[in-house]
Amino acid sequence: MSAAILTPQAAALERIKALVLDGLGSPESRRAYSRALDDFLGWCQCQDPPPAFTKALVQRYRAELERRGLSPATVNLRLSAIRKLALEAADNGLMPPELAAGIARVKGARQQGTRTGKWLTLEQAERLISAPNPATAKGRRDRALLAVLVGCGLRRKEAAALAVEHIQLREARWIIVDLVGKGGRVRSVPMPAWTKAAIDAWTSAAEITGELIFRATNKGGKVTGESMTAQSIFEVVKLYGAKIGVPDLAPHDLRRTFAKLAHKGRAALEQIQLSLGHASITTTERYLGVRQDLTDAPCDHLGLKVEVAL
Numbered sequence: 001m002s003a004a005i006l007t008p009q010a011a012a013l014e015r016i017k018a019l020v021l022d023g024l025g026s027p028e029s030r031r032a033y034s035r036a037l038d039d040f041l042g043w044c045q046c047q048d049p050p051p052a053f054t055k056a057l058v059q060r061y062r063a064e065l066e067r068r069g070l071s072p073a074t075v076n077l078r079l080s081a082i083r084k085l086a087l088e089a090a091d092n093g094l095m096p097p098e099l100a101a102g103i104a105r106v107k108g109a110r111q112q113g114t115r116t117g118k119w120l121t122l123e124q125a126e127r128l129i130s131a132p133n134p135a136t137a138k139g140r141r142d143r144a145l146l147a148v149l150v151g152c153g154l155r156r157k158e159a160a161a162l163a164v165e166h167i168q169l170r171e172a173r174w175i176i177v178d179l180v181g182k183g184g185r186v187r188s189v190p191m192p193a194w195t196k197a198a199i200d201a202w203t204s205a206a207e208i209t210g211e212l213i214f215r216a217t218n219k220g221g222k223v224t225g226e227s228m229t230a231q232s233i234f235e236v237v238k239l240y241g242a243k244i245g246v247p248d249l250a251p252h253d254l255r256r257t258f259a260k261l262a263h264k265g266r267a268a269l270e271q272i273q274l275s276l277g278h279a280s281i282t283t284t285e286r287y288l289g290v291r292q293d294l295t296d297a298p299c300d301h302l303g304l305k306v307e308v309a310l
Contacts (some may be wrong), residue, residue: 016094023088032081036081039078055102059106062075066109082106087100119256120257128150128241130143132146137222148191152190153262154179154189155255156252157230159214159228160212163210164209176189179277183279214228214233234251241253269284
């Protein structure tokens, strides 16, 4: 493969793509980048004559994505994958660094506003958790799952990996300890008493004494030894969301609901951040939809009395 030509050797392309994917931490990112690069390389192979891998080519591809009507977020994800492809090619001597730098400067699609998702009200959250039928094994499991997602603000992958051993008593309250979250960050999350009660009702009925808490059930309602998947958790949340009149409810909406209700209940912003496992307080603020209040600002609550000579 030459430094600038994109298509002559498929094996070289696959080698670079493998390097890109190996540098990604999460399976979701690897899948997204793999789809993005497959689309880009497939598009390039349809060009005649075979194109050079340049800034101009990537700009043409961005225009093609916008012509397809893809969202700005999708376009920018595709471009991020291509920038990383160029960087890996340059790092491995397959294209000049200045060419890779030019590709890195291709501007992404402009996004208008911020997607904030949904939040449930207090009444809706209570109805959601109460929606599953506790007389069935699946209902007890689903009630415990929803109680964990709303009561602790866990991601669906974190809930799928939650084990009995994670739940421990610390300082007279139940805690999820040593939970490994996004980016490999480890945190501990306090658990409300009603969430622990829902988990106990499920694990006792299912005779679960160790390892994974949330396990699959078969068509007959019997518990299997298999873990629930992130997709199955998504489907459970969507099902009960529809039952309470909130269509297309997602697990991440319950995470936002945890943050919103905690904030309304006067929980400190940094404590909400710690429970959610956010690296940045800015991310937590987006979950809450927090905007600066100039009529009731934090400085109005300092309680200081200072005389200033004029």
